[in-house]
Amino acid sequence: MGxxxxxxxxxxxxxxxxxxxxxxxxxxxxSLKRSSELNDAYRTLKDPVxxxxxxxxxxxxxxxxxxxxxxxPELLEEVFELNESLDELREAKSxxxxxxxxKARLQAAEANFGQKLAExxxxxxxxxxxxxAAVDAGADDAARKKIMARLNEHLNRRSYIRNLxxxxxxxLAEA
Amino acid sequence: MGRTVGIDLGTTNSLVAYMDAQTGQPxxxxxxxxxxxxxxxxxxxxxxxxxxxEPARKRLLTQPERTIYSVKRLMGRGVxxxxxxxxxxxxxxxxxxxxxxxxxxxEKKFTAPEISSFILRELKNWAEAHFGEPVDRAVITVPAYFxxxxxxxxxxxxxxxxxxVLRLVNEPTAASLAYGLHEKQRGLVAxxxxxxxxFDISILKLISTDDGDIYQVLSVNGDTHLGGDxxxxxxxxxxxxxxxxxxEIDFSPHGEIAQxxxxxxxxxxxxxxxxxxxxxxxxxxxxxxFEFEFTRGMLDALIRPVVDCTITPVKRALAxxxxxxxxxxxxxxxxGTTRTPLIxxxxxxxxxxxxxxxxxxxxxxxxxxxxxxxxxxxxxxxMLLLDVTPLSxxxxxxxxxxxxxxxxxxxxxxxxxxxxxxxxxxxxxxxIHVLQGExxxxxxxxxxxxxxxxxxPAPAGLPRIEVKFLIDANGILQVAAKDVRTGEQxxxxxxxxxxxxxxxxxxxxxxxxxxxxxxFAERQVIEARTEAESILIATSKALAGEQANAVPTEERAKxxxxxxxxxxxxxxxxxxxxxxxxxxxxxATMNLAEIVMNSAISTALKGKSVGEV
Numbered sequence: 001m002g003x004x005x006x007x008x009x010x011x012x013x014x015x016x017x018x019x020x021x022x023x024x025x026x027x028x029x030x031s032l033k034r035s036s037e038l039n040d041a042y043r044t045l046k047d048p049v050x051x052x053x054x055x056x057x058x059x060x061x062x063x064x065x066x067x068x069x070x071x072x073p074e075l076l077e078e079v080f081e082l083n084e085s086l087d088e089l090r091e092a093k094s095x096x097x098x099x100x101x102x103k104a105r106l107q108a109a110e111a112n113f114g115q116k117l118a119e120x121x122x123x124x125x126x127x128x129x130x131x132x133a134a135v136d137a138g139a140d141d142a143a144r145k146k147i148m149a150r151l152n153e154h155l156n157r158r159s160y161i162r163n164l165x166x167x168x169x170x171x172l173a174e175a
Numbered sequence: 176m177g178r179t180v181g182i183d184l185g186t187t188n189s190l191v192a193y194m195d196a197q198t199g200q201p202x203x204x205x206x207x208x209x210x211x212x213x214x215x216x217x218x219x220x221x222x223x224x225x226x227x228x229e230p231a232r233k234r235l236l237t238q239p240e241r242t243i244y245s246v247k248r249l250m251g252r253g254v255x256x257x258x259x260x261x262x263x264x265x266x267x268x269x270x271x272x273x274x275x276x277x278x279x280x281x282e283k284k285f286t287a288p289e290i291s292s293f294i295l296r297e298l299k300n301w302a303e304a305h306f307g308e309p310v311d312r313a314v315i316t317v318p319a320y321f322x323x324x325x326x327x328x329x330x331x332x333x334x335x336x337x338x339x340v341l342r343l344v345n346e347p348t349a350a351s352l353a354y355g356l357h358e359k360q361r362g363l364v365a366x367x368x369x370x371x372x373x374f375d376i377s378i379l380k381l382i383s384t385d386d387g388d389i390y391q392v393l394s395v396n397g398d399t400h401l402g403g404d405x406x407x408x409x410x411x412x413x414x415x416x417x418x419x420x421x422x423e424i425d426f427s428p429h430g431e432i433a434q435x436x437x438x439x440x441x442x443x444x445x446x447x448x449x450x451x452x453x454x455x456x457x458x459x460x461x462x463x464x465f466e467f468e469f470t471r472g473m474l475d476a477l478i479r480p481v482v483d484c485t486i487t488p489v490k491r492a493l494a495x496x497x498x499x500x501x502x503x504x505x506x507x508x509x510x511g512t513t514r515t516p517l518i519x520x521x522x523x524x525x526x527x528x529x530x531x532x533x534x535x536x537x538x539x540x541x542x543x544x545x546x547x548x549x550x551x552x553x554x555x556x557x558m559l560l561l562d563v564t565p566l567s568x569x570x571x572x573x574x575x576x577x578x579x580x581x582x583x584x585x586x587x588x589x590x591x592x593x594x595x596x597x598x599x600x601x602x603x604x605x606x607i608h609v610l611q612g613e614x615x616x617x618x619x620x621x622x623x624x625x626x627x628x629x630x631x632p633a634p635a636g637l638p639r640i641e642v643k644f645l646i647d648a649n650g651i652l653q654v655a656a657k658d659v660r661t662g663e664q665x666x667x668x669x670x671x672x673x674x675x676x677x678x679x680x681x682x683x684x685x686x687x688x689x690x691x692x693x694x695f696a697e698r699q700v701i702e703a704r705t706e707a708e709s710i711l712i713a714t715s716k717a718l719a720g721e722q723a724n725a726v727p728t729e730e731r732a733k734x735x736x737x738x739x740x741x742x743x744x745x746x747x748x749x750x751x752x753x754x755x756x757x758x759x760x761x762x763a764t765m766n767l768a769e770i771v772m773n774s775a776i777s778t779a780l781k782g783k784s785v786g787e788v
Contacts, residue, residue, distance in 0.1 A: 012561055013386045017588065017648045021341055021551040036588035036645055043585050 008042045048121070049158065052128060052151055059148055072157045075116075082109050082164065086171055103172060110168045117161045124154040177309035179341065179552040180204075180302050181349070181544025183316050184291060184329065186247040186402060187371030187511070188212040190541035191298035193306075194549035201353060201545035203538050206301045212537060213301070215371075217293045218242040219280040227297035235434050240267065241281040245404060248372050249276050249287040250332075251325030259400070275679070286679075288328045292335035299336060307699075313338045314548040316540050318373040319345035320397030320488075320565045322611050323623050323652050330649065341551045343649040346370070347377035348392055348562055349543030350509040353534060355381055355390060355558075362504030363393075365492075367522050367530070368540075369485060370510040372402040376489045378496060378503075387557030394584045395565045396492035401485065403512035406478045410440045413477055414455070418465050432460060447474050448514045475517045482521050489525065495584055506530040511537045561586055564646050571608035571617040580644060583613065590645040594659075601632040605640065609652065609669070624669040628656055640665075699750035707745050707753055710760060714738060717767055722774040726767055737763040 013019075015035040020028045044050045089102045131147045181201070183190045190211055192203045203211035208229045218231035219241050226234065234242045248260050254276055260266065269277040269284050277284040295315070302310045315338075317329050326343050333340035347366035354364075361381050368375040375397040382389040414436060419425050426432045439457055446453040447469060457465040493500060506522060508530045513519065522530050534542065550556040563584045569577035570593060580591035595605050605628040612620030630638045639659035646652055656665040714734065717723060726734070741756040 009382065009384055009389055009391075010386075012389070013384075013559055016559060016561070018342070018551055018556075018559065019554060022554045032588050032645070032647060035648075036590040039586040039589050040591075043582075043589070 004042070004045055008038065011038050048125060048128070049155070052124060052155055055128075055131070056148065056152055056155065059144075072160060075161075078109075078112070079164065082106075082113070082168070085109060086168070089171060106168055106172055110165060110172065113161055113165050113168065117158065117165055120154055120158045120161060124151065124158065127151050127154060177311035178302065178306050179312040179314075179548045180298075180310055181314045181316075181541055181546070181548040182295060182298055183346070183349075183541035183544055184247065184294065184332070185215055185370055185540075186245050186373065186404065187215055188537065189215050189294050189298055190538060191302050192538070192541040192545035193302065194545050201542040201549075203541055204301050204305045206297075207304075211541075213294065213297060214244070215247065215294055216242060216244045217246065217280070217290050219283055221281065223283075225293050227293050236431060236438070239431055239434055243278055243280060243290060245372055246278070246287050246290045248400070248404075249278070250291065251287075251322065251328035252276065264404075288332040288335060291329070291332035295332055295336035295338060299338060311337065311339060312341050312548075312552070314342050314344055314544045314551065315340055316346045316349045316544045317343050317650075318368075318370070318397060318399055319347050319375040319377050319392075319395040320373065320399050321650070322399075322566055322621050323650065324621070325399070326650050330651065340649075342547060343651075344544055344547050344560070345375070345377065345392070345395065345562055345565075345650075346540045347375045347395070347507075347509060348379065348390065348560060349541075349547060350507060350534075350539045351377070351379050351381070351390055351543065352546045352558070352560065353539045353543035354505075354507050354531060355388065363498070363502055364505045364507060365489075365500075365503045365526060366507045366509060367485070367489070367513065368397075368509035369512040369518065370402050371512070372400070372404050374398045374401040374485050374488065376485075376492045378492050378498060387559065389559050389561060391561045392563045392586075393498075394492045394495040395563060396488040396495070397565070398484065398488055401481065403510070405481045406444065406512065406515070407437060407441055409477055409481065410444065410474075411437055414440060414457075414465075414467065417467060418457075418459065422459055422461065422463060422465060424459055424461060426460070443469060444474065444515070447471050448516060471516065478515070478517060482515075482518055485518075486521070486525060500526045503528070508532055509536055509539055562648070562650075563587060564589060564650055566611045566621070567613055568623075568644060568646065568652070569610045569612070569617075569620065571610060575617045577610055577612075577615060577617050577620055581646060585646075587646050587650060588648055590643060593642050593644070595628060595640045595642060597630055597633070597635050597638050600635050602635065603630055603632060604628060605630060607642065609644070609654070623652060624654070626654070626667050626669065628667075629665060631658070631661070700748050700753070703750040703753035703757070704745055707741055707757055710757060711738065711741060714760065714764055714767075717764070717771045720771065720774075722770050723767065725770050730763070730766060733763045734760070734767060 012035070015031055015038055017028065017031045017035060020031040023031070044054050085102065085106055089099065089106060092099055092102060127147060127150050131144075131151065134143055134147055178193070181192045183192075190203050190213065192201050192211075194200075195202045205211045206213055206228060210229075213228040214232040216228065216231040216235060218226040218234040218238060220226055220234075220238075221241075231242055232244075235244060243266065245264055248264065249257060249266065254268065257266070257268070257276065261268065267279040269279055275286050277286055278290065295313075299310050299313075313333060315329055315333055317326055321329070329343060330340050347368045350368060351364055351366050361383060364379045364381055366375075366377045366379065368377070375395065377395045378393045380391045380393055382391060411433070415426075415433075436457060439455060443453050443455055450471075452468060452470045455465070455467045455469065459465055489500075503526055506526045506528055508519065508522065513522075513530075513532075513536050519530065519532075546558070547560060550558055550560075564581065564587050565583060567579045567583045568581040568591070569579045572578045580593060581589050595607070597605065606625065607628060608617065608625050609623045610617055610620040611623050614620050628640050628642065630640060637660075640656055641659050642654060642656045644652065644654055652669055654667040654669045656667055657663070658665070715738075718731075718734070723731075737756070737760040741753070741760050744752045744756045747753075
């Protein structure tokens, strides 16, 4: 069992509302508040993406709800092609044409971007480890800011690719 | 403070259970008919009395227009939600019902929480008769996949029945508590729960720690409109069609004959769980008898669509935590419908292991509720239940889209904060629409609540209102708002869009609870008086007999004193005093009873030789 989970379970024993059914209303309120905070924290820290988002947020590198929706330059060409295929599919669909060939092409694109998503996740994990190491080593602000910028970049890239994958999957499901 | 019980408020049957302190195991309480199952059927007799359980079930045949079953299907739902239900179930919904559905029973109308409260009250009575003490707190189980409105409706029903609902516990989670205690299971457990009207799948992790055992729910999924009822409906539709073809008789699916047929078909379904074939003999209104031989194969073919429907939620629950069927250490079956051989086989094939069926699938949820009731009653325990919210919570954003703020399968209690501001100068309110569900558009999700945040007049964009959404341990939403600039708190009353509002609950409570509180004491007094009367008659009979002469004078005086004291207490309304005096009289007459008994035996033996005895 990981230390995060262990800590979560330990604190759950202490804070969960089940332990305060016969306590004063004030204590019950407090238990509800604290246990929801514990659960929210666990939820955030357990998910690698949410964890990075949260880190950037508390470090002031990213404001809540802020997402850059610019295509990463190295993906521009592929994204352009993908959008074209999506348009073609929509047109063909409304004209009632045969879709099989286009679907196969989109499925390939979906797999391609799915793989890119996995890649960016791996990169982000590596950078997150760099961050941990930098913090442990007591790195200076400038060094931290640099890693932070990389994390931010990964996150933007990830959210962009993820949106693509979702929209392709949706289009395919409806086709 | 009274006793605390666990209640399974089911679609078909409801049960009440408690933790037996002596054995350390939970136990279901039988009702006056000997069974622990109370049919979830409510009837209003022509005198205006509410009848619940077995006697109400009999009235389904004789007075279908005054009787209702499967009311759980209506809990927390609006008129537009239940159009499909209305085709298959004999619900006589009041057409004037707006937000809250009202059902017609004879000349009266009731909401679903009210009807459920009658069932809860009946179970409360069973438990009170069993303990000889009032019961005022309960853990009530709900399908894991119940949404906020359905949970709130269940909590309202508890309140209307005069019960403080300590916790709503998810049915499969309750079942795993019962099994965990029984089998000492560890690891990953899948609980497949097919009830009368709902299907739930829960994936749990059972962990032993130094502090005790933790039951951590990882993910849940399900369908609140899939259950044994659907199997019965398929069977019924099939037989209706056969009768129409062979005998050209078409009867309304809601009438008396249909109820009779349904009853026969359910019995037939149960037979086919035990043997390979069974024959239906059904007397028709034209005097003929419809005969049909069902084989298990035919039943399987007929019900396969329902069974297959359960597999999709199972796959989703596993996929949410990136788990595979073969990773489960245990599989548990819950709900009477899982006795069906096809279901057992399908589950076994899917998970690749034989499911647990050691505990009675009808009772296991109530038993688990009793375990949780006991944990909560004592405050601290060596068992801890960590549950999740089954559906994502979201807020309607521009263009009717939904912004998710708490994803499904988040551990509860869970919370989320959102910041709101105004779009035009001096805007005084911001409308918030809270939804539950997985779809991306608000219109496809379940509307939970709408409310308006109050904003002090200010230039656009300046106000900052922080809204905190909190899902409590019952899976019910609470909302609080704070003006960040002034620090002023706003009270927000969140009542589900299809729920009862506080005023309605208050009115219903006035109608039911107050006299129900008296109820218990009154019933106890009546029961104690009846018992007192029979013991007084027996005593006076014994004293009148000649054997009474054998009683010493001093003892006789004691008996007379106890008799007088008991008679005096019967005139009062204190059942505890009556019970005490009964005990005292019993004690005083111990010797007398022995003398009478001996004499009775010797009378019986008179004139008989020892050898004849």
